[in-house]
Amino acid sequence: MADQPTAPLYGLVAEFDSAPELLDAAREVTRAGYRKTDAFSPFPIHGLADALDFHDRRLSLIVLLGGICGLLFGYSLEYYTQVISFPENIGGRPYHAWVAFIPPAFETTILFGAFTAGITMLVLNGLPSPYHPVFNAPRFRFASQDKFFLAIEAADPKFNEAETRAFLTGLHAREVVAVEE
Amino acid sequence: MEGSQYPKGDFRAPLPIIGPGHSFRSITNKLTSVVLTKNTPKAWFAVMAIGFVLLNGLMIAITYLLFKGIGIWGTNIPVGWAFPIINFVWWIGIGHAGTLISAILLLFKQDWRTSINRFAEAMTLFAVVCAAIFPVIHTGRPWLAAYWLFPYPNAMTIWPNFRSPLIWDVFAVSTYGSVSALFWFIGLIPDMATFRDTAEHPLLKKMYGVLSLGWRGSARHWERYEHAYLLLAGLSTPLVLSVHTVVSFDFAVGIVPGWHATIFPPYFVAGAIYDGFAMVLTLAIPLRAMYGLRDFITDRHIENMAKVMLATGLVVVYGYSCEAFFGWYSGNEFERFMLKNRMYFGPMAWSYWVLILCNFLVPQIMWSKRLRRKTWAVFTAAMFVNVGMWLERFVIIVTSLHRDFLPSSWEMYYPTKWDFITLFGTVGLFLTLMFLFVRVLPLISIFEMRTLVTDKPAAAPQVEGH
Numbered sequence: 001m002a003d004q005p006t007a008p009l010y011g012l013v014a015e016f017d018s019a020p021e022l023l024d025a026a027r028e029v030t031r032a033g034y035r036k037t038d039a040f041s042p043f044p045i046h047g048l049a050d051a052l053d054f055h056d057r058r059l060s061l062i063v064l065l066g067g068i069c070g071l072l073f074g075y076s077l078e079y080y081t082q083v084i085s086f087p088e089n090i091g092g093r094p095y096h097a098w099v100a101f102i103p104p105a106f107e108t109t110i111l112f113g114a115f116t117a118g119i120t121m122l123v124l125n126g127l128p129s130p131y132h133p134v135f136n137a138p139r140f141r142f143a144s145q146d147k148f149f150l151a152i153e154a155a156d157p158k159f160n161e162a163e164t165r166a167f168l169t170g171l172h173a174r175e176v177v178a179v180e181e
Numbered sequence: 182m183e184g185s186q187y188p189k190g191d192f193r194a195p196l197p198i199i200g201p202g203h204s205f206r207s208i209t210n211k212l213t214s215v216v217l218t219k220n221t222p223k224a225w226f227a228v229m230a231i232g233f234v235l236l237n238g239l240m241i242a243i244t245y246l247l248f249k250g251i252g253i254w255g256t257n258i259p260v261g262w263a264f265p266i267i268n269f270v271w272w273i274g275i276g277h278a279g280t281l282i283s284a285i286l287l288l289f290k291q292d293w294r295t296s297i298n299r300f301a302e303a304m305t306l307f308a309v310v311c312a313a314i315f316p317v318i319h320t321g322r323p324w325l326a327a328y329w330l331f332p333y334p335n336a337m338t339i340w341p342n343f344r345s346p347l348i349w350d351v352f353a354v355s356t357y358g359s360v361s362a363l364f365w366f367i368g369l370i371p372d373m374a375t376f377r378d379t380a381e382h383p384l385l386k387k388m389y390g391v392l393s394l395g396w397r398g399s400a401r402h403w404e405r406y407e408h409a410y411l412l413l414a415g416l417s418t419p420l421v422l423s424v425h426t427v428v429s430f431d432f433a434v435g436i437v438p439g440w441h442a443t444i445f446p447p448y449f450v451a452g453a454i455y456d457g458f459a460m461v462l463t464l465a466i467p468l469r470a471m472y473g474l475r476d477f478i479t480d481r482h483i484e485n486m487a488k489v490m491l492a493t494g495l496v497v498v499y500g501y502s503c504e505a506f507f508g509w510y511s512g513n514e515f516e517r518f519m520l521k522n523r524m525y526f527g528p529m530a531w532s533y534w535v536l537i538l539c540n541f542l543v544p545q546i547m548w549s550k551r552l553r554r555k556t557w558a559v560f561t562a563a564m565f566v567n568v569g570m571w572l573e574r575f576v577i578i579v580t581s582l583h584r585d586f587l588p589s590s591w592e593m594y595y596p597t598k599w600d601f602i603t604l605f606g607t608v609g610l611f612l613t614l615m616f617l618f619v620r621v622l623p624l625i626s627i628f629e630m631r632t633l634v635t636d637k638p639a640a641a642p643q644v645e646g647h
Contacts, residue, residue: 082344
């Protein structure tokens with residue numbers, strides 16, 4: 001039984017039937033002072049991260065830096081190869097033909113920026129992560145289909161299994177289960 | 182849809198972008214059942230067989246090419262750029278619609294893009310694969326192409342020439358291919374989690390589980406995911422515009438009459454999107470029939486794509502008129518000769534008029550709303566555009582090169598059977614990759630489709646099998 005865990009307790013996971021219910025519950029949980037919480041949904045829900053008091057805009061800045069690195073890489077590659085390493089006179093054009101250097105430098109900017117965006121998103125999200133305790137919730141496979149879940153971790157200072165369970169049940173959760181680590 | 186200015190039932194009112202009565206569950210079931218089924222439609226096997234046969238033709242053609250050299254093609258001097266470059270530009274252009282749909286329409290908040298973006302992105306990726314084959318095999322000795330194409334420190338201490346548009350092209354196309362693959366994979370992650378959770382077979386569960394990277398739909402993850410997706414769309418938008426611009430520089434920077442025109446970059450980009458939408462329609466119409474996806478790819482999608490095709494087609498026709506006007510207005514003897522040779526007395530003037538038929542006249546039927554809602558009419562127009570856009574590159578490349586400045590260097594161009602086997606071989610490669618993709622990965626983005634279900638889901642409708 002999931003309700004009598006033998007391993008250390010990860011937390012309580014509540015299941016909801018719809019996105020508005022999950023959103024309301026997330027707001028209530030945050031208002032009640034829980035911090036080590038997470039919500040799971042089969043598609044992005046606007047305002048859900050906000051309801052969990054989660055704000056992270058670092059990605060934009062990191063991607064900007066990635067793009068700038070790409071620009072510097074592309075341009076210095078061109079400058080090094082065409083001006084320093086092996087200057088060649090081709091059709092009398094200048095070695096440092098900055099206009100002609102724009103397209104490749106532009107492409108490396110995009111290349112570095114895009115891969116920074118993709119990889120940083122995965123790294124900040126801690127992916128790939130083959131195991132996570134929340135997968136132990138018996139009906140969690142529906143989180144990628146049509147059900148909505150809210151988890152409060154046992155590590156939360158306000159966590160008390162009986163009280164938290166009563167609180168979650170009061171938020172119109174369809175079911176609340178204890179999940180092992 | 183809501184607040185439509187038209188009365189209910191009026192034919193002018195926009196059609197829905199998703200069939201009525203769908204719930205999260207019915208969307209998930211329908212779209213996962215396309216892959217996680219043992220009843221693959223017979224039509225899938227038929228198309229796959231055709232694609233695979235053509236693909237084997239490509240293998241033979243390339244093997245023979247490597248054995249004999251590019252003399253097996255009709256490529257000659259002065260037509261040193263013939264089928265390989267025509268095919269390259271054609272395929273790269275086809276890819277552009279995928280990025281337009283996934284990135285530009287996302288930024289413009291066009292929610293109808295949702296059901297077509299996934300397979301359009303796959304189409305982009307496979308079109309780039311087909312395109313990339315040509316410049317490499319056109320070098321004749323592709324095993325040497327590494328130092329011709331990429332700047333890496335080699336034993337000869339030489340570098341590619343960055344003042345040439347050809348190396349810009351290498352950077353543009355390789356960036357385009359890599360970023361498209363990344364965009365596509367990132368978009369697939371949440372759907373891989375759905376497959377992991379719905380697949381029955383333990384091996385499939387494991388395989389899709391690995392691809393899902395352990396995605397669990399956490400709100401924090403979604404927040405960063407959407408942020409990254411938006412940034413990728415923002416980065417892909419200038420990228421896709423730059424790719425065909427750079428491809429057009431391959432021609433426009435040269436001084437050959439018929440190539441040296443400032444209209445080329447916008448005209449090429451419009452042509453790419455034109456052809457790309459035609460190819461998306463060419464794939465979408467049979468796929469939705471094959472898998473019974475009319476609820477997801479509705480007539481609204483077909484109609485919107487037909488409209489985009491019509492609009493970009495008119496931009497392309499504007500490009501043709503500009504080319505003609507530039508040639509005439511330049512007063513330059515060679516430019517004017519090129520035009521007359523291309524349109525009037527040259528041995529390949531027929532190709533110009535077939536091109537006008539395919540790219541200008543036939544697609545005008547798309548002005549009619551009734552015809553835009555007739556699948557066969559849209560499909561026919563799209564097939565004409567596919568052929569027309571190939572001919573456009575044929576006209577630009579071959580008629581400009583075969584009679585240049587000096588009559589003593591003129592030469593007629595005739596493609597050989599190997600040219601055609603290679604061209605149709607890449608069509609086979611494209612079909613094979615596309616149909617393998619449809620068989621093993623979700624061809625419509627499942628998680629994005631769920632966001633289109635706005636109403637409180639009613640009882641799940643009976644999902645028809647196929």
